[in-house]
Amino acid sequence: xxxxxxxxxxxxxxxxxxxxxxxxxxxxxxxxxxxxxxxxxxxxxxxxxxxxxxxxxxxxxxxxxxxxxxxxxxxxxxxxxxxxxxxxxxxxxxxxxxxxxxxxxxxxxxxxxxxxxxxxxxxxxxxxxxxxxxxxxxxxxxxxxxxxxxxxxxxxxxxxxxxxxxxxxxxxxxxxx
Numbered sequence: 001x002x003x004x005x006x007x008x009x010x011x012x013x014x015x016x017x018x019x020x021x022x023x024x025x026x027x028x029x030x031x032x033x034x035x036x037x038x039x040x041x042x043x044x045x046x047x048x049x050x051x052x053x054x055x056x057x058x059x060x061x062x063x064x065x066x067x068x069x070x071x072x073x074x075x076x077x078x079x080x081x082x083x084x085x086x087x088x089x090x091x092x093x094x095x096x097x098x099x100x101x102x103x104x105x106x107x108x109x110x111x112x113x114x115x116x117x118x119x120x121x122x123x124x125x126x127x128x129x130x131x132x133x134x135x136x137x138x139x140x141x142x143x144x145x146x147x148x149x150x151x152x153x154x155x156x157x158x159x160x161x162x163x164x165x166x167x168x169x170x171x172x173x174x175x176x177x
Contacts, residue, residue, distance in 0.1 A: 002163045006035030015041035033162050050149045057146045060139045072113035079154035088171035105134050116147040
């Protein structure tokens with residue numbers, strides 16, 4: 001059970017309501033996480049920049065690569081909401097998130113995402129050298145910043161025990177839980 005009750009749209013202040021309305025227009029819903037963030041319009045605003053950075057990362061990773069990376073970070077932090085969201089995306093893309101196959105580039109970004117979530121102070125030089133074979137410095141900055149926003153999102157959801165949105169329940173790793 002969530003530690004903080006998400007706001008209803010009617011309870012949201014003007015700044016937060018504008019951002020929530022934009023999310024509804026874009027995706028058809030305002031999630032529990034976003035409605036909880038709406039209690040701090042600046043926090044909601046900051047977290048919504050995830051979408052901007054995601055778009056930038058998609059340019060060089062591709063949609064699948066960006067989702068694999070975000071899924072790796074979210075799974076490593078054990079964020080129920082985010083890992084389930086990315087499981088949903090993978091399943092809807094026709095993949096089995098429990099039996100993913102990676103080429104060397106994808107394995108490298110998955111390993112990097114997991115390591116950043118586990119301990120960013122301990123990224124092995126070998127892993128970083130491998131990343132440098134695939135990505136230029138600008139891309140590595142964007143990728144690492146994207147992981148940071150992903151970890152921040154995971155931290156927020158985990159610490160406040162934000163409830164899983166109903167639309168994600170069928171995509172849980174253990175859907176019977």
